[in-house]
Amino acid sequence: MPSAAIDDYLKAIYHHTEWQTAPITPSQLAGVLGLAPSTVTEMVQKLAAQDLVSHRPYGPVTLTDAGRLRAASIIRRHRLIETWLVREFGYAWDEVHDEAEVLEHSISDRLLEGISERLGHPRFDPHGDAIPDAAGEVERVPFVLLGEARIGHAGRVLRVSDRDPELLRALEEAGIDVGHTLTVTGRDAVAIDDSPTVTLPQGAAEAVWLTA
Structure with a gap:
C-alpha cells in the first residue's frame, strides 16, 4: 500500500479524537476521506493486519500504539510545515493546509528537524493544534467547543479548525484568532477581549475551541 494512503487514514483517525472522545466509525471515516464505505472497510482490514x-x-476504529505513533509523526510534519510557511513565508492561516498536505510526504527528516529548530521547537501550529514532539507526545489543557460553552463563559481561543478556508477568513475579519479571549454573550455572539460583541460567522460555533 502507498505510504501516503496509509498516513491519510491514520491522520483521519487521530484527528477524530483530538478534540472529543468518541472513536470514529468506518462510515464516518469514509465520509472524512470521501471514499466508498467498501473501500474504507478493505483498507481498515489491511491496517489491522x-x-x-x-x-x-x-x-x-482505533489506533494501536504503533498506529498512534505513526499518525503523530506525520501530523508533526504537517503542523511544523504549516507553522514554517506562516512564519517564514508570510502565508495566511487559511492558505497553508493544502501546501502542507503535499510537503509532508516529500521533505526529509533532517530538513524537518532543521525547520523545528529554526522555529524554536513550537508546540502549536497557526490554528492552535498541538504539534507532537519526536516521541509523539502533545501538550493539552482542558477545553470546550464554543458551541457547547454556556452564556457568560470566558475562555482563551485554543484552536480553530482549518478545514474551511472561507470560515478562517471570516473569523479573521471578525477578529477571532488563537490566543484571544472570547466571552459568550449569546447563541451566536461573543465579546472579543475588551471589544464590543460581534456576531459569529456561520459555522464558527463548531470550529472554535476555548479553554474550559
Whole structure:
C-alpha cells in the first residue's frame, strides 16, 4: 500500500479524537476521506493486519500504539510545515493546509528537524493544534467547543479548525484568532477581549475551541 494512503487514514483517525472522545466509525471515516464505505472497510482490514489499527466488524476504529505513533509523526510534519510557511513565508492561516498536505510526504527528516529548530521547537501550529514532539507526545489543557460553552463563559481561543478556508477568513475579519479571549454573550455572539460583541460567522460555533 502507498505510504501516503496509509498516513491519510491514520491522520483521519487521530484527528477524530483530538478534540472529543468518541472513536470514529468506518462510515464516518469514509465520509472524512470521501471514499466508498467498501473501500474504507478493505483498507481498515489491511491496517489491522499491520497492527496499526484495532477494529471489530461493525465496531469503531482505533489506533494501536504503533498506529498512534505513526499518525503523530506525520501530523508533526504537517503542523511544523504549516507553522514554517506562516512564519517564514508570510502565508495566511487559511492558505497553508493544502501546501502542507503535499510537503509532508516529500521533505526529509533532517530538513524537518532543521525547520523545528529554526522555529524554536513550537508546540502549536497557526490554528492552535498541538504539534507532537519526536516521541509523539502533545501538550493539552482542558477545553470546550464554543458551541457547547454556556452564556457568560470566558475562555482563551485554543484552536480553530482549518478545514474551511472561507470560515478562517471570516473569523479573521471578525477578529477571532488563537490566543484571544472570547466571552459568550449569546447563541451566536461573543465579546472579543475588551471589544464590543460581534456576531459569529456561520459555522464558527463548531470550529472554535476555548479553554474550559
